[in-house]
Amino acid sequence: MISAIEALRILQDGNRRFVAGLGGVALATNQARRAQLIMGQQPFAVLLGCADSRVPGELVFDQGLGELFVIRVAGNIVAPSQIGSVEFAVERFSTRLVVVLGHSGCGAISATLEELKLPARGRSPNLRAVVDRIRPSVEPLLETELAHDPERLKKMAVRANIRNAANHLRHGSPILEHWIEHEGLLVVGAEYSLETGMVDFFDGMPDMGQDPLPDLPQAQQV
Numbered sequence: 001m002i003s004a005i006e007a008l009r010i011l012q013d014g015n016r017r018f019v020a021g022l023g024g025v026a027l028a029t030n031q032a033r034r035a036q037l038i039m040g041q042q043p044f045a046v047l048l049g050c051a052d053s054r055v056p057g058e059l060v061f062d063q064g065l066g067e068l069f070v071i072r073v074a075g076n077i078v079a080p081s082q083i084g085s086v087e088f089a090v091e092r093f094s095t096r097l098v099v100v101l102g103h104s105g106c107g108a109i110s111a112t113l114e115e116l117k118l119p120a121r122g123r124s125p126n127l128r129a130v131v132d133r134i135r136p137s138v139e140p141l142l143e144t145e146l147a148h149d150p151e152r153l154k155k156m157a158v159r160a161n162i163r164n165a166a167n168h169l170r171h172g173s174p175i176l177e178h179w180i181e182h183e184g185l186l187v188v189g190a191e192y193s194l195e196t197g198m199v200d201f202f203d204g205m206p207d208m209g210q211d212p213l214p215d216l217p218q219a220q221q222v
Helices: 004-020 031-036 080-093 107-117 125-143 150-171 174-182
Strands: 045-049 068-072 097-103 186-192 199-203
Touching (some): 004 186, 004 199, 045 080, 080 174, 097 199, 107 125, 150 174, 150 186, 150 199
Parallel strands (some): 045 068
16 A cells, blocks of 8 residues: 555656656556456555546546556546545555646636636536536636736636535545545546646645655666
8 A cells, every 4th residue: 555645755756757858658558457357456545537638638648558547637626436436446446646627718617707707608518527527726816906917817717616526525425424524535636737737736635754755767667
């Protein structure tokens, strides 16, 4: 079992490799590794991320098959099916880290802001369900000075939505609440930058101590 802190460090190191162009673990899967995973998996982290094609979690964190339990949905929203998926991974695999990963330039955030300013007629009820999940996070921002700065508003809305999703997981499931209180489960929020490739863990982060990160390693073959 990998602790939440150790899992965070692995993800941070993997993202550093990705940004530096030294990643490759995720693409280096071979037949032997696939054979190892036939009988089971033991992911060290759960990743609830946006479905955006530019933010594939395994590549962003330079992780191979069987390392991450990835749940992807537009706007990295938290609905019952997403909560159930997280609960499954935590209970079945004793995974101690859950990361809600949003990203800059999120289309679901833009759609929500547009809907709040000018409701669209004929929008699919399924798409509206996504917007309605994001709405409570970003609607209060329209009552601030951010309403007059569209670019800054969108940036802050992305982070507000991530925080809301992470809080929903922390406080919207008795199962996850138990694991947080008694089993060392950690739920954190992070934002991926489309511009730089860097992931900023900014919400719910624990004290990681003063130990320096290790020197940037070369990508290892799986």
